[in-house]
Amino acid sequence: MPRPRVIPGLGLTLGTTLVFLALATLLPLGALVLKTAGLSWSQFWDYATDARALSTYRVTLVSAGIATSLNIVLGVLTAWILVRYEFPGRRLLDSAIDLPFALPTAVAGIALATLTVPRGPVGALFAPFDIKIAYAFPGIILAMTFTSLPFIVRTVQPVLADLEPQLEEAAAILGAGPVTTFRRVILPELAPAILAGATLSLVRSLGEFGAVVFIAGNLPFQTEISSLLVYIRMDEFDYVGAAALATVILAFALVVLVSMNVLQSRLYRRFHG
Amino acid sequence: MSAVSRLPRVPLRGHPRRLALVLAGAGATGLLIALPLGAVFYYALRDGWRAYLGHLSAADTLHALGLSLLAAGVALPVNTAFGLAAAWAVAKFTFRGRRLLISLIELPLSISPIIIGVAYLFVFGMQGLLGPWLDACGVRLAFNVASIVIVTTIVTSPCVFREVLPLMLAQGVHEEQTAVILGAGGWQTFWRVTLPNVKWALVYGVCLSFARSLGEFGSVAVVSGSVRGETNTLTLQIDLLYHDRVQTAAFAVASVLTSIALVTLLVKTWVERRESSSSS
Numbered sequence: 001m002p003r004p005r006v007i008p009g010l011g012l013t014l015g016t017t018l019v020f021l022a023l024a025t026l027l028p029l030g031a032l033v034l035k036t037a038g039l040s041w042s043q044f045w046d047y048a049t050d051a052r053a054l055s056t057y058r059v060t061l062v063s064a065g066i067a068t069s070l071n072i073v074l075g076v077l078t079a080w081i082l083v084r085y086e087f088p089g090r091r092l093l094d095s096a097i098d099l100p101f102a103l104p105t106a107v108a109g110i111a112l113a114t115l116t117v118p119r120g121p122v123g124a125l126f127a128p129f130d131i132k133i134a135y136a137f138p139g140i141i142l143a144m145t146f147t148s149l150p151f152i153v154r155t156v157q158p159v160l161a162d163l164e165p166q167l168e169e170a171a172a173i174l175g176a177g178p179v180t181t182f183r184r185v186i187l188p189e190l191a192p193a194i195l196a197g198a199t200l201s202l203v204r205s206l207g208e209f210g211a212v213v214f215i216a217g218n219l220p221f222q223t224e225i226s227s228l229l230v231y232i233r234m235d236e237f238d239y240v241g242a243a244a245l246a247t248v249i250l251a252f253a254l255v256v257l258v259s260m261n262v263l264q265s266r267l268y269r270r271f272h273g
Numbered sequence: 274m275s276a277v278s279r280l281p282r283v284p285l286r287g288h289p290r291r292l293a294l295v296l297a298g299a300g301a302t303g304l305l306i307a308l309p310l311g312a313v314f315y316y317a318l319r320d321g322w323r324a325y326l327g328h329l330s331a332a333d334t335l336h337a338l339g340l341s342l343l344a345a346g347v348a349l350p351v352n353t354a355f356g357l358a359a360a361w362a363v364a365k366f367t368f369r370g371r372r373l374l375i376s377l378i379e380l381p382l383s384i385s386p387i388i389i390g391v392a393y394l395f396v397f398g399m400q401g402l403l404g405p406w407l408d409a410c411g412v413r414l415a416f417n418v419a420s421i422v423i424v425t426t427i428v429t430s431p432c433v434f435r436e437v438l439p440l441m442l443a444q445g446v447h448e449e450q451t452a453v454i455l456g457a458g459g460w461q462t463f464w465r466v467t468l469p470n471v472k473w474a475l476v477y478g479v480c481l482s483f484a485r486s487l488g489e490f491g492s493v494a495v496v497s498g499s500v501r502g503e504t505n506t507l508t509l510q511i512d513l514l515y516h517d518r519v520q521t522a523a524f525a526v527a528s529v530l531t532s533i534a535l536v537t538l539l540v541k542t543w544v545e546r547r548e549s550s551s552s553s
Contacts, residue, residue, distance in 0.1 A: 005366070006450045008459035013362035017378070020355050024427045025380055028392035031402045035395050074305075077298040086282040087295050089303075095542040096306050102481060102534035103309075104488025106508040107527040110515050111309035114316060114524075122308065146305060153302075178290075200383075207385035209491035210508070214515065227387040227491065234391055234495060239400050246391050253384050257376065 029250065035243035047244035056226040057248075063137065063225075064205035067144035071201050072194060074145075075152025082153070083160045097154070100147050105210025112143055113215040135217030140225065143212045144205035151204065155197035156190055163189060192268045199260035203253055313531045317524035328525035336503075337510040338529075340418065344425040344493075344506065345486040351426050352482050356433025357475070361467070364441035365449060375438075379431045386428055390495025393424050416498030421506060424496050429486045436478030440471045473544040480537045488530050 116133035233242035397414040514523035
């Protein structure tokens with residue numbers, strides 16, 4: 001880095017950035033927290049922990065957790081085959097992975113819901129076994145899995161491509177089979193990338209709204225997610241209730257982001273000295 | 274991401290285990306992506322092209338398209354300017370709190386759009402910090418077109434930044450330093466050195482930002498007031514049609530947004546081919 005600074009423009013660019021952030025992010029989020037701060041502690045506690053709110057936390061957390069776990073398996077597998085093998089359609093698949101980033105979530109929501117209702121083409125396959133996807137818990141997981149699919153593929157892919165071939169050669173020469181080599185040699189190298197991707201995937205799933213509301217059925221105490229309850233409270237003109245819930249969700253997202261960041265840098269240090 | 278592996282890719286002939294891995298991975302991921310994509314166009318065109326075009330040219334839909342384009346038209350230049358400025362500040366200088374700043378910039382992508390919409394109303398709504406005061410001045414910024422435009426801009430603000438930053442970080446500061454030492458001014462350095470270096474990432478970032486701002490749903494649903502034919506964007510129109518059980522119409526509108534998403538992916542693929550061919 002230049003010392004003394006050669007490149008001009010720090011004042012202008014950093015100033016623009018900070019002014020924009022202050023107006024676009026910090027002012028609204030500050031106003032939200034301020035609204036909540038108007039409540040007494042016991043009022044806040046009542047809003048944040050009433051039975052319906054608690055059930056939305058459970059639904060959101062459990063489905064986001066399952067969706068992220070599914071994405072870890074699917075994402076590592078997909079990154080692996082994209083980097084290591086040559087097969088027809090590989091380039092197409094590689095390009096298509098990013099679709100969930102570009103496709104509006106509401107569009108994903110109505111498409112997934114229409115496919116998986118009991119009379120839809122995919123739902124009909126599961127209906128004979130009495131498995132409901134749309135308007136039930138699996139639908140929420142499906143929507144979250146779809147919208148956060150690219151994260152793990154895209155964080156793992158470059159790390160996998162950049163691995164030293166010698167590592168695997170050494171493992172093979174020392175007698176490790178392909179499964180052992182993957183588990184003991186490759187997976188530890190990928191761990192920080194997987195964790196980074198899983199964090200993004202989890203946070204995205206926790207905050208997903210558009211795709212989920214169309215497929216969830218949105219029954220209170222059963223398939224209602226936290227963001228939707230905030231929306232409903234606003235619609236009912238219960239502004240403080242909405243503010244209290246929104247503050248809980250915001251705080252939780254920040255805690256997840258920060259703790260995963262800390263964990264990630266520890267993991268990185270453990271594997272790279 | 275055309276990551277070039279240090280190991281050559283192996284063909285599958287004669288390796289049943291590898292073939293099984295590929296079938297499982299490509300099958301699951303491929304279906305997860307292809308099925309919703311196919312469904313959009315199948316249901317949109319189920320009643321034929323005439324009905325499809327009829328749905329698209331309905332007055333409410335065209336109005337929603339105009340409003341979405343307006344929101345995207347404002348969000349795009351603002352986010353491009355903001356993204357380039359922020360990426361320049363973060364990539365070309367070191368200062369304390371740089372990582373925190375990056376997280377803050379990317380925050381709108383990490384939290385629920387509902388939270389952003391609600392937080393926005395706590396500033397500009399009648400129950401908000403500035404709402405009553407602005408109202409007394411004759412300015413309304415809630416439940417109208419202005420609020421849709423502003424909220425869309427906020428939610429999609431990190432799009433360009435995120436695509437441009439990795440490249441700017443990777444390229445470092447040497448070229449800019451050289452330019453400045455040779456007598457170039459700040460703007461000249463930016464236009465002649467930095468911008469050409471990141472132009473393809475910028476093109477993709479702009480496309481993604483466009484697709485995302487046209488498709489923003491949650492935050493817009495909170496602040497719009499959803500007055501049919503007035504403050505309805507394309508995604509709110511999809512929501513309305515879908516719940517009115519006019520399925521083909523909802524999917525017809527959805528097919529427009531899906532096509533834009535597909536074009537975005539094409540641009541990305543093209544940009545990456547250019548980058549990998551220029552670097553090798």
